[in-house]
Amino acid sequence: MGKVRFSVTTSLDGFIAGPEQSEANPLGIGGKDLHQWVFPLTAWRKSHGLPGGEENASTVIVEEQQHDVGAYVMGRNMFGGYPGPWRTPAWKGWWGDDPPFHKPVFVVTHHAREPLTMAGGTTFHFVTEGPEAALRRARETARNQDIVLTGGANLIQQCLAGGHVDEVGVSVVPVFLGRKERLFANLERSLPRLEQIRVIEAPGVTHLTYRVVR
Amino acid sequence: MGKVRFSVTTSLDGFIAGPEQSEANPLGIGGKDLHQWVFPLTAWRKSHGLPGGEENASTVIVEEQQHDVGAYVMGRNMFGGYPGPWRTPAWKGWWGDDPPFHKPVFVVTHHAREPLTMAGGTTFHFVTEGPEAALRRARETARNQDIVLTGGANLIQQCLAGGHVDEVGVSVVPVFLGRKERLFANLERSLPRLEQIRVIEAPGVTHLTYRVVR
Numbered sequence: 418m419g420k421v422r423f424s425v426t427t428s429l430d431g432f433i434a435g436p437e438q439s440e441a442n443p444l445g446i447g448g449k450d451l452h453q454w455v456f457p458l459t460a461w462r463k464s465h466g467l468p469g470g471e472e473n474a475s476t477v478i479v480e481e482q483q484h485d486v487g488a489y490v491m492g493r494n495m496f497g498g499y500p501g502p503w504r505t506p507a508w509k510g511w512w513g514d515d516p517p518f519h520k521p522v523f524v525v526t527h528h529a530r531e532p533l534t535m536a537g538g539t540t541f542h543f544v545t546e547g548p549e550a551a552l553r554r555a556r557e558t559a560r561n562q563d564i565v566l567t568g569g570a571n572l573i574q575q576c577l578a579g580g581h582v583d584e585v586g587v588s589v590v591p592v593f594l595g596r597k598e599r600l601f602a603n604l605e606r607s608l609p610r611l612e613q614i615r616v617i618e619a620p621g622v623t624h625l626t627y628r629v630v631r
Numbered sequence: 632m633g634k635v636r637f638s639v640t641t642s643l644d645g646f647i648a649g650p651e652q653s654e655a656n657p658l659g660i661g662g663k664d665l666h667q668w669v670f671p672l673t674a675w676r677k678s679h680g681l682p683g684g685e686e687n688a689s690t691v692i693v694e695e696q697q698h699d700v701g702a703y704v705m706g707r708n709m710f711g712g713y714p715g716p717w718r719t720p721a722w723k724g725w726w727g728d729d730p731p732f733h734k735p736v737f738v739v740t741h742h743a744r745e746p747l748t749m750a751g752g753t754t755f756h757f758v759t760e761g762p763e764a765a766l767r768r769a770r771e772t773a774r775n776q777d778i779v780l781t782g783g784a785n786l787i788q789q790c791l792a793g794g795h796v797d798e799v800g801v802s803v804v805p806v807f808l809g810r811k812e813r814l815f816a817n818l819e820r821s822l823p824r825l826e827q828i829r830v831i832e833a834p835g836v837t838h839l840t841y842r843v844v845r
Contacts, residue, residue, distance in 0.1 A: 429801065429825065429841070430815035431645040447822075587643065589803075591825035591841045595818050601644035604809050608661075611643065611805035616837045618830035623839055627643070627805045 419559055421552065423566035423573055424482055424586030426451045426622070427600045433570055434598035440498045443511060450592045454622040455479060464517040474619035478588065487559025489518050490551045492572035493526040496541070502528050509533060510541065521558050523551040525572060548575045570600050577609055585611060585627040633773055635766065637780035637787055638696055638800030640665045640836070641814045647784055648812035654712045657725065664806045668836040669693060678731040688833035692802065701773025703732050704765045706786035707740040710755070716742050723747060724755065735772050737765040739786060762789045784814050791823055799825060799841040 427433050428451060435445030444451065455461045459470030460479035494500070498508045507530065510516055519538040530543040544551040555564045566573055566582070576582050587600070611627040641647050642665060649659030658665065669675045673684030674693040708714070712722045721744065724730055733752040744757040758765040769778045780787055780796070790796050801814070825841040 429799075429839075430818060431813075585643075589839065591827045591839075593815065593818050593822040593825075595822055599645075601807065604644060604807050608807040608809055611807075613805045613832075613835060613837065616830065616832035618827075621827060623827065623830045623837070625643075625803065625837055 418556075419485070419487060419561050419563040420583040421564045421566065421576065421581055422584035422586065423568070423576075423582065424478060424588065424624075424626075425568055425573065425600055426454075426588040426590055428590060428592045428594040430593045430595065431599050431601060432594040432597055433568065433600045435594040436597045438597065443497060445594070445597050447592060447594045451590050451594075454588070454590065454619065465512075466515060474617050475588075475622060475624065478586070478617065478619075478624050481586075482565065483517075483519070485562050486520060486565050487562030488520055488555035489522040489565050489567050490548070490555050490572065490576075491522055491524050491567045492569045493524060493528075494571065495567055495569040496524045496526070503530055507533075509535070512539075515539070521555070522567075523555050525551045548572060549579060549581070552576070552581055570598050570602070573600065574603050578604060580609065580631075582609065583629055585609075585629065587625045587627075589623045589625065590621065632770075633699070633701060633775050633777040634797040635778045635780065635790065635795050636798035636800065637782065637790075637796065638692060638802065638838075638840075639782055639787065639814055640668075640802040640804055642804060642806045642808040644807045644809065645813050645815060646808040646811055647782065647814045649808040650811045652811065657711060659808070659811050661806060661808045665804050665808075668802070668804065668833065678733075679726075680729060688831050689802075689836060689838065692800070692831065692833075692838050695800075696779065697731075697733070699776050700734060700779050701776030702734055702769035703736040703779050703781050704762065704769050704786065704790075705736055705738050705781045706783045707738060707742075708785065709781060709783040710738045710740070717744055721747075723749070726753075729753070735769070736781075737769050739765045762786060763793060763795070766790070766795055784812050784816070787814065788817050792818060794823065794845075796823065797843055799823075799843065801839045801841075803837045803839065804835065 435447040438445040462470040515537040516539040521540050523542050529545050533541040610630040614628050615626040617624040649661040652659040676684040729751040730753040735754050737756050743759050747755040824844040828842050829840040831838040
């Protein structure tokens with residue numbers, strides 16, 4: 418069976434978004450600095466419909482984010498763009514008409530909604546029964562392929578605490594964000610054991626990969 | 632002039648000690664798991680008066696902790712072993728009669744005390760005027776050699792926020808501690824800019840080194 422995995426970029430102080438997140442600035446103050454390593458890469462640009470770019474030691478990380486993936490599971494805050502009930506016209510995500518997923522994406526939300534089919538093979542399904550229900554539906558779709566958790570922090574924490582994660586990827590960028598959205602918090606009740614399986618040093622970022630030991 | 636630097640081991644969720652720290656268990660629950668990478672090393676064992684051991688990719692990290700160091704600065708909580716005024720007989724640190732520093736160590740504390748000379752060249756000086764005063768005194772002693780901040784978190788945060796740190800070392804161990812003592816917190820007022828200068832993948836740990844950019 419495929420793995421459940423995630424690969425998320427954090428600041429050195431462990432944040433995936435900075436303070437004062439808003440619809441105009443979803444990553445908060447300083448948050449965009451986290452992702453400078455990805456923007457120049459051909460692999461990232463291609464998946465976002467952009468030409469050109471370069472290859473470096475980070476390329477494999479971007480490729481893996483899409484390789485052998487059958488479905489994605491996403492938290493509502495990451496899908497965005499505001500908390501609470503869906504407004505009219507309904508929010509369609511941050512990624513334009515052709516999102517870079519090209520697979521079913523199961524969005525965990527308190528607010529029911531019809532599936533949203535986008536160009537390029539991405540369909541957002543809205544799951545109101547929690548992360549485990551979303552993982553079950555993702556598994557039905559993904560079959561033997563992997564399920565990737567896109568984030569945010571809350572979804573990843575719930576999946577870790579529930580023992581549902583097989584592989585943990587953390588890309589550490591040498592910035593401090595100071596406060597707001599920590600990737601690893603609220604894990605007291607269940608602390609998975611990890612084994613370090615890969616380290617990649619790349620320009621401006623280090624990619625750490627761990628296997629959850631059961 | 633020598634650098635001011637530190638090299639500290641954290642859990643993947645960013646803690647340098649676990650919950651329920653005590654005199655009997657100074658690193659808290661799970662905290663000792665952070666340091667499993669260092670105990671087998673010849674370089675560590677030798678500095679603690681122990682025979683034997685092995686070499687691996689982590690060896691250089693232990694060696695650097697003592698190489699070209701003129702003085703150490705340490706927070707009172709790390710010196711231990713209890714908060715508040717010194718009792719009689721006075722606490723002499725965690726490290727026995729021959730501590731592994733072999734240099735002057737400036738301990739930042741609210742409670743004045745005469746210098747404490749130990750075997751092997753370690754003298755603990757107690758500084759009640761704060762971290763900057765301790766750094767000044769350490770610089771007078773260290774001259775062109777480096778000053779190493781041993782920790783704990785509070786001292787390192789104050790020195791980072793004050794702009795006194797030249798090099799940041801973080802050894803990331805794949806454990807979760809869940810809560811208690813975070814290395815990087817309370818940094819809102821001053822967020823140093825960093826440049827990644829070295830990554831070492833070693834058994835059970837990854838050593839990240841950054842230069843503070845001014």
